[in-house]
Amino acid sequence: MPPKSKQAKRSAGATRKDETGLISRVETAVPRWPPLTHLPTAADLTLTSVLSNQILTITGLWTPSLCKTYVSFLSTLPLVTTPGNPKKGEAVRVNDRYQTQDAGFAEQLWSATALRDLVNSPSIDGRLFDESEKTALWGGEVLGLNDNIRIYRYNPGQFFDQHYDDANNVVFTAPGSQSVPAKTTWTLLLYLTSPATGCQGGETVFYPEPTSKRDPTPQPVITELDVGMALLHRHGRDCMLHEGRKVTAGVKWVIRSDLGDSTLIVDPDLGEV
Numbered sequence: 001m002p003p004k005s006k007q008a009k010r011s012a013g014a015t016r017k018d019e020t021g022l023i024s025r026v027e028t029a030v031p032r033w034p035p036l037t038h039l040p041t042a043a044d045l046t047l048t049s050v051l052s053n054q055i056l057t058i059t060g061l062w063t064p065s066l067c068k069t070y071v072s073f074l075s076t077l078p079l080v081t082t083p084g085n086p087k088k089g090e091a092v093r094v095n096d097r098y099q100t101q102d103a104g105f106a107e108q109l110w111s112a113t114a115l116r117d118l119v120n121s122p123s124i125d126g127r128l129f130d131e132s133e134k135t136a137l138w139g140g141e142v143l144g145l146n147d148n149i150r151i152y153r154y155n156p157g158q159f160f161d162q163h164y165d166d167a168n169n170v171v172f173t174a175p176g177s178q179s180v181p182a183k184t185t186w187t188l189l190l191y192l193t194s195p196a197t198g199c200q201g202g203e204t205v206f207y208p209e210p211t212s213k214r215d216p217t218p219q220p221v222i223t224e225l226d227v228g229m230a231l232l233h234r235h236g237r238d239c240m241l242h243e244g245r246k247v248t249a250g251v252k253w254v255i256r257s258d259l260g261d262s263t264l265i266v267d268p269d270l271g272e273v
């Protein structure tokens with residue numbers, strides 16, 4: 001469980017504080033994202049449990065060809081290298097990042113891919129979850145993805161040191177309907193590169209805690225990069241310590257967002273809705 005002091009508050013406007021404690025620039029201009037077309041449907045894909053109730057993956061959510069198109073496109077965006085030195089106790093992120101608030105792209109990433117269907121009718125490792133298992137897994141009704149879209153580029157030597165991801169209060173507005181308050185519950189990472197594209201290192205590694213003090217510390221869970229694979233992991237109070245390992249060759253590209261859930265828990269550590 002993350003220490004309370006690590007649960008950063010969301011800041012409004014064009015800047016935002018992240019897990020590293022840095023105030024970072026959020027682009028107000030919305031990019032002309034390449035269309036998300038020719039993608040597999042939920043029937044072609046599976047949600048795989050990597051660590052029960054904590055880490056799930058979807059192999060091939062995006063095709064290699066779409067990932068390649070995106071890497072070319074994202075390279076044209078004004079990514080910003082992490083500035084300065086972090087303060088004591090704050091996570092070290094050393095990479096290039098582009099951050100924008102784009103509800104339209106979040107909606108595309110949710111509905112134009114198989115993600116929405118896989119999350120709404122979760123069949124994990126081939127077993128369909130019933131309503132109560134579904135609620136226990138996601139926390140409530142998943143409304144979509146956080147419009148806070150982050151693009152990460154890691155060149156050789158770059159990494160994201162050990163940290164916990166915060167939960168945030170967000171608002172979803174479906175076209176023509178009222179705004180619905182939500183809370184982010186799971187982190188989404190979508191990998192666009194891997195050893196198949198020449199990227200070495202950069203694995204996302206999780207450090208589960210022992211269930212009791214007497215139990216031995218579990219082995220770290222290492223998730224290898226895989227082109228087009230989506231990874232979901234629980235965040236907020238239930239977040240495991242994790243890191244993006246140092247890239248040793250090639251370039252790692254990741255798209256980051258979060259699942260937003262209708263269960264709004266009033267928590268003074270979270271930002272204003």
Ligand SMILES: O=C(O)CCC(=O)C(=O)O
Nearest residue numbers: 160165204243244254256
């Ligand atoms: O790039 C990675 O593998 C990890 C990214 C991450 O932990 C984050 O975005 O919070």
Ligand SMILES: [Fe+2]
Nearest residue numbers: 163164165242
């Ligand atoms: Fe993280």
